[in-house]
Every structure is written in structure tokens, then in C-alpha cells.
Amino acid sequence: MKKITFICTTILAVGVFSLQAQDHRFIEENPTKPDKTEFWDPEIRVVSPGKTPSDAIVLFDGKNLDNWETVKDGSPAKWKVEDGAMTVVKGAGHISTKQKFTNYQLHIEWRSPIEPETLKSQGKGNSGIFMQGMYEVQVLNSYQNRSYRNGQAGSIYKQSAPLVNATSPMGEWNTYDIIYTAPKFTINGGIDTPAYVTVIHNGIVVQNHTKIQGTTEYIGQPKNPVHGPGPISLQDHGNPVSFRNIWIREM
Incomplete structure (x- = not known):
């Protein structure tokens, strides 16, 4: 009963x-x-705007690399920290955040170094920002420095060229605001929903909800391995590129 x-x-x-x-x-x-x-509940959460939003996770505050590690072996990051910025040390290797993320808004500022005019194309101010450690938004001195379209600053490297070239001159700071949505996978390991990214470079949209085809590959086609949350990674490409004011808002 x-x-x-x-x-x-x-x-x-x-x-x-x-x-x-x-x-x-x-x-x-x-x-x-x-x-x-009219919908009143739940009430919209308040976030205070400013240089760093009140709900942001600060990944680099200009003082130390405590939130970062070397990609190769997980040892402490060995890049140089000076004057509120971190700078690539050639041979120190790529670095990643210790924390992993899925969907987010990422703010990061970067500066290509003053380098000789003999350096051209991909040899000048080259680095990269990897979403989830595997999807690269290219960093490059693209100011009066022509390279292949899908390899210049603001590109999804070797996949999608930026809509325009908004790069600042050598020695000046650039800003990226990146809105990233991670891929979702089926139970059988296929793609349910691909990753998408919007990139705003110095206040100008250069990627508008762009579909990411898969992992960043220097040679060959992108791959789509099943994965979960991943870190933000920065590339050591041998050029002393600097980064500062890095924060992230999970969505």
C-alpha cells in the first residue's frame, strides 16, 4: 500500500x-x-568592473610565478619576472597554469621585444597562448612584419586568420581578451560540440565566435582527443616576449 x-x-x-x-x-x-x-529571480549576481573584475582569478600579478609551472616536467616556471611582467627565457620551456579551466574569459597583455630588422616573419616576437594547453592563439610581432595569414598575431594558429591586423609596434603592449568555450565530446569519443573562441585584440574583434578545428599542429591536420579541463599555457619560442596583467573569469 x-x-x-x-x-x-x-x-x-x-x-x-x-x-x-x-x-x-x-x-x-x-x-x-x-x-x-518579467523574471525577477534569481537576482543577477553583481560583479564589480575595473582593471581586474571582482570575480576574476589573478593568474599573474607581476610579482611572482607561483601560479605557473614548466610544462615539460611540472617544475617551477623559470621565466624572468621584472617590472611587473614575466618574460620568456629562451630554453626555459613552455609554462602552464597549475589550475585547469573549461569555459572562460581570459585577459592577457603581451609585448614583443625590440629585435633587429634581420628577423622576419615567424622569427620575430613569436610566442603563443594555448587554451586548455592545446589550442593556440598566436602571439607574434605582426607590425609591419608580414607572415602567412593563419600564423600572424590574433590567428588560431595554422587554422583561422584574424579578421584584421591590430598589432602594436615593437616594444609596445598589446591586449588580448579571449572568450573561450571548450569542446564537448560524445560517449563514443566524437565531437558533440566543437570549441569556439572570440579574440579581441587591442579593442578590435579579430576572431568572432570562431570554430576551433582541433589541436594546434605545426605539421599536419588538427586532432580531437577527448579531454577535460586544461591549463592556460604560454609558449617559449625563443623570443623574449613579455606578458603581464593576466586574469581569468570562469563561465
């Missing part, structure tokens, strides 16, 4: 919920008063 009563109660509850849902849909589709299409 108790079991039957439980089942009946459950069915009744589901029925009431269903009616409520139907009524809600009916009101939305055929509103008779303005307040029927």
Missing part, C-alpha cells in the same frame, strides 16, 4: 509540475499583462 501511495503521489506531483510548466509556457506565448514576461 505504501508503495502504491508513493507512486500515486509521484504521478500527481509530476502532473502538477507538468501543468505548471504548460501554464508558464502559455503565459509566455500569450501574455496579457507586462509583468507576465
Whole structure:
């Protein structure tokens, strides 16, 4: 009897919920008063804007590399920290955040070094920012320095060229604001929803909800291994590129 009563109660509850849902849909589709299409709860969470939003995770504050490690072996990051910036030390290797992320808004500022005019194309101010450690937004001195379209600053490296070249001159700071949505995979290991990225370079949109084809490959086609959350990684390409003011907001 108790079991039957439980089942009946459950069915009744589901029925009431269903009616409520139907009524809600009916009101939305055929509103008779303005307040029927107003939603008050839950209240919108407050985030204080500013140089660093109040809900942001600061990944680099200009003082130390405590939040970073060497990609190769997980040892402490060995890049140089000076004057509020971190700078690539040639041979020190790529570095990654210790923390892993999925969907986010990333803010990062970078500066290509003053280098001789003999350096050209990919040899000049080259580095990269890797979402989840595997999808690269290119960093390059693309100011009056022509290179292949899908390899210049603001590109999804070897995949999607930026809409425009918004790069500052050598020695001046550039800003990237990156909105990234991670891929989702099917139970069989296929792609359910691909990764997407929007990149705003110095206030100018250079990637607009761009589909990421897969991992960044120097030679060959992108791959799509199944994965979960991943770090933000910065590339040691041999050029002394600097970074500062790095923060992230999880979404």
C-alpha cells in the first residue's frame, strides 16, 4: 500500500509540475499583462568592473610565478619576472597554469621585444597562448612584419586568420581578451560540440565566435582527443616576449 501511495503521489506531483510548466509556457506565448514576461529571480549576481573584475582569478600579478609551472616536467616556471611582467627565457620551456579551466574569459597583455630588422616573419616576437594547453592563439610581432595569414598575431594558429591586423609596434603592449568555450565530446569519443573562441585584440574583434578545428599542429591536420579541463599555457619560442596583467573569469 505504501508503495502504491508513493507512486500515486509521484504521478500527481509530476502532473502538477507538468501543468505548471504548460501554464508558464502559455503565459509566455500569450501574455496579457507586462509583468507576465518579467523574471525577477534569481537576482543577477553583481560583479564589480575595473582593471581586474571582482570575480576574476589573478593568474599573474607581476610579482611572482607561483601560479605557473614548466610544462615539460611540472617544475617551477623559470621565466624572468621584472617590472611587473614575466618574460620568456629562451630554453626555459613552455609554462602552464597549475589550475585547469573549461569555459572562460581570459585577459592577457603581451609585448614583443625590440629585435633587429634581420628577423622576419615567424622569427620575430613569436610566442603563443594555448587554451586548455592545446589550442593556440598566436602571439607574434605582426607590425609591419608580414607572415602567412593563419600564423600572424590574433590567428588560431595554422587554422583561422584574424579578421584584421591590430598589432602594436615593437616594444609596445598589446591586449588580448579571449572568450573561450571548450569542446564537448560524445560517449563514443566524437565531437558533440566543437570549441569556439572570440579574440579581441587591442579593442578590435579579430576572431568572432570562431570554430576551433582541433589541436594546434605545426605539421599536419588538427586532432580531437577527448579531454577535460586544461591549463592556460604560454609558449617559449625563443623570443623574449613579455606578458603581464593576466586574469581569468570562469563561465
